[in-house]
Amino acid sequence: MTVTEERERTRPRPATVSGSSSFRALSVAMFKGFVRDKATLFFTFLFPLMFLLIFGLIFGNQGASKTEVGVVGEGQVIQALERSEAVELKRMDSAEAAEQQVRSGDLPAFVAQDGTDVTLRFAASDRTRAGTVYGIVRGVVDRVNVAATGQPPRFELDSAQVEDSSLKPIQYLAPGLMSWAVSIAAVFGAALTFVNWRKKQVLRRLRLAPVWPLTVLGSRLVVSLGVALLQFGVFVGIALLPVFGLQLSGQWWLAVPLLLLGTLAFFSVGMLIGALCKTEESANGASNLVVLPMAFLSGAFFPTDLMPQWLQNAAQVLPMRHLNEGMLDVMVRGEGVDALAVPALVLVAFTAVLGLLAAKLFRWED
Amino acid sequence: MSPPALTVTDLTMSYGELRAVDGVSFEVAEGEFVGILGPNGAGKTTTLEIAEGLREPDSGTVRLLGESPWPRNLALLPRIGVQLQASAFFEKLTAREQLETFGALYGVGSARVDEMLDLVGLSDKAGTPEAKLSGGQRQRLSIACALVHDPDVVFLDEPTAALDPQARRNLWDVLREIQARGKTIVYTTHYLDEAEVLCDRVAIMDQGRILAMDTPARLVRDLDAATHVTLERGALPADDARALPGADGVTQDEVSLTIATRAPAPLLTALAERGTLDGLQVRTATLEDVFLHLTGREYRA
Numbered sequence: 001m002t003v004t005e006e007r008e009r010t011r012p013r014p015a016t017v018s019g020s021s022s023f024r025a026l027s028v029a030m031f032k033g034f035v036r037d038k039a040t041l042f043f044t045f046l047f048p049l050m051f052l053l054i055f056g057l058i059f060g061n062q063g064a065s066k067t068e069v070g071v072v073g074e075g076q077v078i079q080a081l082e083r084s085e086a087v088e089l090k091r092m093d094s095a096e097a098a099e100q101q102v103r104s105g106d107l108p109a110f111v112a113q114d115g116t117d118v119t120l121r122f123a124a125s126d127r128t129r130a131g132t133v134y135g136i137v138r139g140v141v142d143r144v145n146v147a148a149t150g151q152p153p154r155f156e157l158d159s160a161q162v163e164d165s166s167l168k169p170i171q172y173l174a175p176g177l178m179s180w181a182v183s184i185a186a187v188f189g190a191a192l193t194f195v196n197w198r199k200k201q202v203l204r205r206l207r208l209a210p211v212w213p214l215t216v217l218g219s220r221l222v223v224s225l226g227v228a229l230l231q232f233g234v235f236v237g238i239a240l241l242p243v244f245g246l247q248l249s250g251q252w253w254l255a256v257p258l259l260l261l262g263t264l265a266f267f268s269v270g271m272l273i274g275a276l277c278k279t280e281e282s283a284n285g286a287s288n289l290v291v292l293p294m295a296f297l298s299g300a301f302f303p304t305d306l307m308p309q310w311l312q313n314a315a316q317v318l319p320m321r322h323l324n325e326g327m328l329d330v331m332v333r334g335e336g337v338d339a340l341a342v343p344a345l346v347l348v349a350f351t352a353v354l355g356l357l358a359a360k361l362f363r364w365e366d
Numbered sequence: 367m368s369p370p371a372l373t374v375t376d377l378t379m380s381y382g383e384l385r386a387v388d389g390v391s392f393e394v395a396e397g398e399f400v401g402i403l404g405p406n407g408a409g410k411t412t413t414l415e416i417a418e419g420l421r422e423p424d425s426g427t428v429r430l431l432g433e434s435p436w437p438r439n440l441a442l443l444p445r446i447g448v449q450l451q452a453s454a455f456f457e458k459l460t461a462r463e464q465l466e467t468f469g470a471l472y473g474v475g476s477a478r479v480d481e482m483l484d485l486v487g488l489s490d491k492a493g494t495p496e497a498k499l500s501g502g503q504r505q506r507l508s509i510a511c512a513l514v515h516d517p518d519v520v521f522l523d524e525p526t527a528a529l530d531p532q533a534r535r536n537l538w539d540v541l542r543e544i545q546a547r548g549k550t551i552v553y554t555t556h557y558l559d560e561a562e563v564l565c566d567r568v569a570i571m572d573q574g575r576i577l578a579m580d581t582p583a584r585l586v587r588d589l590d591a592a593t594h595v596t597l598e599r600g601a602l603p604a605d606d607a608r609a610l611p612g613a614d615g616v617t618q619d620e621v622s623l624t625i626a627t628r629a630p631a632p633l634l635t636a637l638a639e640r641g642t643l644d645g646l647q648v649r650t651a652t653l654e655d656v657f658l659h660l661t662g663r664e665y666r667a
Contacts, residue, residue, distance in 0.1 A: 025470030029456045029463065036458040196457070205454035205511075208418065209471040210443040 022211045026219035030193070034223060043188070044227060045234055048181035052173060052235075055301060056244055059169035067129055069137075070098040070110030076144050077118050077137075081111065086136045095119070109133040174239035174246045175255070175327040176300035179320050181235065182228045182259060183266045183294065188287045189224050190270025195283040203364050213362075221267055228263040232256060249334035255327045258340055261347040262323035268351045269319075271358035278366060294318050322346040369432065371396045371519050371550040372417060377426035379412055386412045387423070388574035396518075399541075399551045401561035403653065404571035405666055410554040411451065411523055413571070417552065418448050418521050431518060444472055447517035451524055453508050455496045461507050462492040465514055472515035482510040486540050502533025506540060513544065520544060522553035526560060538564060558653040558665060570657060577660040582653060589659055591651035592626040595633060598645045599623050602637075610636045 034040055068088040071078050072095050082089055090107065092098040098110035099121055108129040109122035120137050122130040146153050197203045206216055232255070239246035269290060277283035295301065297311065298320035304312050315321045326343030329335040372394040379387040387409045394400045402410045415421045417428055419435025419442070428435055433442050455464050465479045483489045486506035491499060499507060505525055512520060525541070526534045534557075541564060545551055555561055561568045562582040569579040578585055592614060597607075599622050607616045612629035627633045630648065637643060657665040 021473055022471045025467050029459060029467040032459060032463065033457040201450050201452040201454040202456065204420065205448070205450060205468075206471070207420070207438065208443060208446070208448045209468070210440050211471050 019212065019215055022209075023215050023219050023222075026211075026216060027222050030220055030223045031226065034189070034227065040189075044181065044185045044231065048177050048184070048231075048235070049238060051180075051301075052177050052239065052244065055173050055177070056170060059173065059302075067108060067133060069133055070101060070107045072098050072110060072112035073114050075113035075115070075118075076148075077141055078111065078113050080140045080144050081137065084136070084140055087133065109137075111137055168245065170239060170244050170246050171332045172299070172303060172328060173301075174235065174244070175331050176295075176298075176324055178232065178235045179259075179262060179298070179323045179327060180291070180295040180300040181231050182263055183269075183291050183320055185227050185231060186224045186263045186266035187270040187273065187291050188284070189227070190220060190267045191273035191277065191283040191287050192280055193220055194271065194274030195277050195280050198363065198365055199279070201365070207364050217271075221264075224267050225260055225263055228259055229256070232259055248331055251334075251336055252331045254330040254337055254340060258323060258326045258330070258343060258347075261344055261351070262319060264351045265319035265323070265347045265354070268354035268358060272354050272361070275358050275361040275363065294320050297321070298324050300324060319347055319350045368396050370394060370429075371398070371431060372552065373427075373429045374413070374417055375427045377413065377416055377423045377428070379409075379416060379421065379423050385574045387416065390426070390571075390574070390576050392569055392576060392579055394550060394552055396550055397545075397548050399545045399564060399566045400553075401565035401568040402552070402554045402571055403556070403558055403561050403568050403657075405556060408571045409574040410571055414521055414523055414552065414554055418446065444515055445518045447512040447515065447520045449508050449512040449520075449522045449525060451527075453496075453504050455504075455508075455511075458495060458497075460493050460495050461488055461499065461503075464496055464507060465510055468511045469514045474515050478514060478516070482514050485513070485543060486510045487536065500533070502529050502536060505529060505533070506537060509537075509540060509544075513549075517549070519550045519552070522551065524554055524556070526555060526557060534560070558657065562653050568653065570653070570660060572657075572661050578656065585653065585656045586651045589651050589656050590628075591655050591659070592628055593630045593651075594649045595625045595627060595630065595637070596647040596649065597623045597625075597637075597642060601642045601644065602640070612636075 066086070066088045068090050069081075070090045070092045071081070072092050078089075081087065092101070092110060095110070095112045098107070098112070101107045102110055102121055102123050105123065105125070107123075108126050109120060112119040112121075118137075118141055120134065122133055124130055194203075197206075203216075236246070236248070236252075238244065240248070270287065273283055273286045273290070277286055297307070297315040298304070298318050299315075300320060304315065304321075307315070322343040326340050329339035330337075333339075370393040374393075375391050377387050377390040378385065390409070390413055392400075402413060404410050412421065416423045416426075417430060417435070419428075419430070419437075419439060422436050430442060431445055433439055435442055435446075456467055459467065462479060462483065465482055466476060469475070469479055480489070483492050486509060488499075488503060488507060488510065491503060496504065496507065509522065509525060512522070522541075526537055529537065538560070541551065541553075553565075565582060567579060567581050568585070569576045570585070571577065580588070599618060599620065602623060604616050604618055604623060607613060607623060607625055610625070610633055612627045612631075612633035613625050614628060615626040617624050617626075625633065634648070637646065654665045
């Protein structure tokens with residue numbers, strides 16, 4: 001092939017520049033920029049995983065440890081208490097020694113049985129634990145009493161928890177921290193890309209190329225969606241490890257489409273910040289200002305029941321609140337596609353409103 | 367004769383009180399290399415941005431390759447190449463990847479990318495991240511990105527600014543090669559000496575107006591300025607120098623004696639006959655003198 005033919009072949013045909021070639025090239029360029037930036041990778045993957053570890057340790061311990069109670073003597077009540085596995089028993093030699101430990105705060109209570117006499121002594125300084133121990137011992141004593149009468153109990157209490165597996169902290173931490181992680185990647189990613197491109201005049205350069213603004217926007221969005229999928233894979237994969245012990249319920253995969261809708265909503269937040277901010281520093285600050293409070297109020301780190309009711313109501317405007325709720329429903333609470341309707345609608349509406357606002361405020365250059 | 371590649375007529379553009387561009391008109395023929403010269407703030411960049419279609423002028427018209435570049439003209443964009451003042455690159459990509467990405471926006475394949483790397487002398491830097499290139503290399507990459515789609519008209523905004531002398535010379539070779547390929551080039555610079563060497567024609571701009579536009583040689587000639595012949599001091603007594611044929615005036619300082627003349631030939635002949643050519647320098651007028659003449663003040667970039 002001669003040089004002239006080669007040039008002829010590679011010479012562009014202005015009228016037929018394909019949108020898909022631009023779209024692919026821009027997506028690839030941005031994806032490469034993403035994976036080559038170590039700081040971004042850290043904040044996208046490792047940073048949220050660190051929190052999975054930290055929160056796992058904080059809340060995990062609380063759930064696992066049982067209250068320890070001192071026991072003195074032998075008898076049916078003590079045996080029943082042991083079988084109930086509701087409390088940890090610590091054998092003591094004498095009631096005096098046990099009482100000494102309760103007084104000094106080492107034990108919340110002790111139980112002594114001598115024949116039919118059962119004694120419970122507790123430290124009222126720790127009311128919550130004292131109440132718990134009292135309730136447990138009272139229940140065991142009553143049960144042993146009923147059994148001793150030889151009659152079947154008249155009232156049966158049927159109690160079971162509503163979740164199909166024990167709602168250990170990991171069950172709400174994993175979906176919560178994941179939506180937080182996805183919001184970090186999508187909000188910061190969109191905001192910083194647009195500010196950086198405007199500042200470095202990449203947007204201006206793109207404006208001089210035959211490419212539609214929607215192609216530019218779409219290619220960045222595709223990268224964000226891809227990153228969200230990667231985050232989902234990594235997060236669920238690690239949370240499923242025995243150390244963390246996440247247990248997924250039947251239709252957990254329904255979380256994927258919801259997560260993508262959530263990414264759209266976060267992306268629109270990033271677009272808005274990117275349209276409003278002039279420097280990377282301000283975009284960074286603004287993104288932090290949005291993402292962290294949103295994560296707390298949306299129950300990404302702890303259940304929202306801990307918040308006052310008015311705050312819970314206010315949090316309903318946050319997209320992450322609905323993303324969280326939907327993901328908990330399908331991943332942990334074993335609900336089906338019906339549970340996604342409301343969250344999906346809210347996320348789409350949120351994206352539409354913020355996306356339009358961002359498009360209105362969009363500037364090619366300062 | 368083919369129609370001009372670029373015609374701008376009566377452009378004006380104000381930023382608040384400031385008239386950045388104030389009634390600018392000029393034409394650039396196909397294949398011509400035109401420089402817009404002037405100090406910072408003269409309105410060069412704004413004029414260029416209006417011509418490229420990045421800005422809408424307050425008044426006036428632009429015809430670029432027979433079409434209007436404003437509003438954004440998608441059919442025209444593939445035919446023009448623009449290198450911006452800031453180096454507009456994607457983050458974390460290598461030189462080759464930058465070119466491939468920009469090329470793909472125009473549907474250009476990788477063969478063209480190699481050709482561009484070769485043209486700007488960056489073939490051995492193809493795999494280097496853009497951030498690790500030197501200032502001159504980055505500037506050349508930026509020009510390669512502007513040319514990757516083989517445009518007919520190329521706009522370059524201060525391509526040689528902030529480069530060391532060697533890098534500037536390298537870039538001059540690139541610019542000459544682009545012109546040799548038949549491209550029309552419009553570029554801005556505040557280096558008058560550079561424009562004198564490179565351009566077919568230059569427009570001298572100050573405070574939003576084009577003061578003169580012609581070939582550098584004709585601008586200098588029309589100035590009808592004196593030629594200055596400088597000798598080592600002591601080579602010739604000042605009084606003897608004043609008596610030489612063609613000598614219009616003589617000045618002296620600690621190291622040299624300078625004779626102003628409008629007839630250099632008889633003067634130089636006379637000096638040669640006296641055997642006083644050692645260390646002799648002849649300085650004709652330059653574009654800086656033209657600028658001084660047109661604006662009444664010294665040129666300061």
